[in-house]
Amino acid sequence: MRIIPCLDVDKGKVVKGKKFVDIQEIADPIVLAKKYVEDGADELVFYDITASTEDRELFLDTIQEIRKITPIPFMVGGGIKSLQDIENLIQIGVDKFSINSAAINNLDFIKQAAEQYGSERIILSMDVKKVGPGKWNVFAKGGQQDTGIDAIEWAVQGEQAGAGEVVLNSIDADGVKEGYDLELTRTIAEKINIPVIASGGAGKKEDFLLALTEGKATGALGASVFHYNELIISDIKDYISKQLNGAEEE
16 A cells, blocks of 8 residues: 655646646655655656646656756656557556656557566556546547546456556545545456555545555545645554554454
8 A cells, every 4th residue: 555646747847736737836846856766655656737738758867967966766648549659657666657758659558668668667657537327538749638538447458458557546535535446446446456546636645545445546636735745644654554454453
């Protein structure tokens, strides 16, 4: 059970919005990365949120600077569209590669990447929105375009293609701080055999616990609650440990 801070980066700065809109600049990613390592993060995620939509290369210099101060597993996403992009990130020490748009354009890219670098390093990232009762679709272009792809089927296809993990971003819950979409997370976690990281909606310590128990996620990702010091990672981990240990004792 992992607590994972996420750095959504645009033009070299960490930004955050709500439901993928109203994006505002927050802080320097290097400063936050250092803080999150000290606070006990299990992993760190860096998303270059406009690399794909602007069709440009990732900010490798910034990523390299973060890697230097990050001894924990480090995942990077946004703009990864070729094996050469992955190779460039490997050269600067990145551990995991989150693939979203490139998989939508060509799911075979997941297969190629997994065969080349190992499934455990290839992560399928999904931006998902509810479109009906018990039905969610995958969205592209920063959550603005409905691809018409069923999210549950997409997760299954991603696993079959070779992804070793899924990052499940709920657009409906993003930045709202009213809790993760437990129905969505649980539905997908029960359909696939690879780990699911819940993303979108963290507002309080209980939300992380619910994602990791009722939601059946193996990791819970948070952003603004950490950026604004509303929650401290070590406190969340202590809370979850006490809750789970107490339940076992009962």
